[in-house]
Amino acid sequence: MLAVENPANGQRITTVPDAGPADVDKAVRAAVGAWPAWRVTDRHAALMSCAAVVEEAAPVLAPVLTEEQGKPLREAEAEFTRAAARFRYFAGLRIEPRVVGQAEVHRRPLGPVAAITPWNFPVQLAVAKLAPAFAAGNTVVLKPSPHTPLTTLHLGRMLAEVLPPGVLTVLTGQDPLGEHLVTHPGIRKINFTGSVATGKHVAAAAAADLKRLTLELGGNDPAIILPCADTALLAEKLFWSAFANCGQICMAIKRVYAVGSAYDGVVEALAALATEVVVGDGRTPGTRIGPVNNRPQYDRVIGLTEEARSDGARLVTGGRLDGPGYFFAPAILAEAHDGMRVVTEEQFGPVLPIVRCSTVDEAVGLANATKFGLCGSVWGTDEERAADVAMRLEGGTVWVNEHLAMSLDEPFAGSKWSGLGVSGGVWGIEGNTEPFVVHRPAGAR
Structure with a gap:
């Protein structure tokens, strides 16, 4: 049995x-x-x-x-x-x-x-x-x-x-x-x-x-935040596109590339949401994020986070919680870079690396520099510009100013x-x- x-x-x-x-x-x-x-x-x-x-x-x-x-x-x-x-x-x-x-x-x-x-x-x-x-x-x-x-x-x-x-x-x-x-x-x-x-x-x-x-x-889905983005306005959508189901979604946002002036606002806004969210037993009323599903995955999330910190990333908030169960508060990793495994591999858990980019071209290049190609998204107040950038991403599905939304009658590949x-x-x-x-x-x- x-x-x-x-x-x-x-x-x-x-x-x-x-x-x-x-x-x-x-x-x-x-x-x-x-x-x-x-x-x-x-x-x-x-x-x-x-x-x-x-x-x-x-x-x-x-x-x-x-x-x-x-x-x-x-x-x-x-x-x-x-x-x-x-x-x-x-x-x-x-x-x-x-x-x-x-x-x-x-x-x-x-x-x-x-x-x-x-x-x-x-x-x-x-x-x-x-x-x-x-x-x-x-x-x-x-x-x-x-x-x-x-x-x-x-x-x-x-x-x-x-x-x-x-x-x-x-x-x-x-x-x-x-x-x-x-x-x-x-x-x-x-x-x-x-x-x-x-x-x-x-x-x-x-x-x-x-x-x-x-x-x-698997997917290691990138989100590109353009300099024109209103980070306070997009933060909640962006957060839940990364952390819904404790980050355990193949098509969730797994890495963020924030361009220019958008960087500091994205880090601050996501960290504020991560700090406030209730993590706990899914059977308890008010819980928004439950535990990581199993021990091997829990250990992987912990390992990738600690490895990133050792490589220069800053853990703004989140991390392993004490007590029984596989609880890990949503972690925001600032100053991440593309050489870290938490960026280049699919972490499939509640940790989100944020990479600083100088230009949109740099962000697109980093987003595409992977063997993965599932989904991606681009965020900005100028939707036409964001859509033009989204068309440059390599994946089966891309969104503008949202992520994860999908109807039953569209293809998924x-x-x-x-x-x-x-x-x-x-x-x-x-x-x-x-x-x-x-x-x-x-x-x-």
Whole structure:
């Protein structure tokens, strides 16, 4: 059995099954067996039922999510709200055949999909994989992170009750469970969200069987603050774009490049917010930032912060908090520079380095000088100028005067090492299908 821990106190909550190769084989065989009927079913009603299940589960499972993941209860509830909306969105999305000359181009489902999710958004990211896969006509075997398996396991059992047998199976466990799933010959596509290192391993393991891939990998998202920016006005948006979910969001701001006169104002404004924010147990009313989810990540955040300080960065506010649990007050690191690991690597936690830049060109160059390419943002009162600068950033999504905002019907993809494939909207369904072309004789229509 696999133990589930509460990051607010380090205590064990319960245990869940630790699945092995035999469990993987059973789940994949069930998915293979269910696929022929599922792919030709009108799936609208099933996805709408899934949405209703998610909404009904929220009052019971949101506290469970908070307990195992650490996030404040209102953020856990928001995950369920977003997940239900995603099921409804994909229930109404259809991909019609396209006519190209005498050919009809259809989209056909791939078959059984392996969905592997991380610990930062267990519900939201699970449904982000399930909904388009189901809508396309695929069956799914879902493996949540071993750090946050409990909510997903409960929700998966509830969803399975409104789906045909074998369409969804949730397998919990630790490594090498993911590898057994990725390499199983019955799986035709892998949809993985996680680190770059693990994503590369998944891609290599999947290559032997030429499985299709969607990899949503890490981001080291830059925010450029232009000299014209009103730092007092933008500070709150900027702060929560970096520190929501305790900084544990792949598309959150991870590094700030403040140009010229904007620097001092940004440091001061962010530090003021960081000092005031309430850090604590996510189940306690008033908590705005919960603990880091797990010990390895907590130790990494501490290590990167201390290393930066040793290399000349100034810790304006924040840092490790005493007591049980993995609590780390949001840290603002002034005088950071691009040689520090906290700048060049994705810290994935509540610490934000701020780099002083003399020119916009310098900021853009530093922002792009990375193997990551997920998201980025530019902030300034002159929105046209900010938009021009944003167009120079290398990434899948950029914003002007905001960050993290994203609708269900737009594509989400990373460039460079931040991923392969596309999620979201019609692209999310197409990524779960392959083209099938039918040629008809001239005059047959």
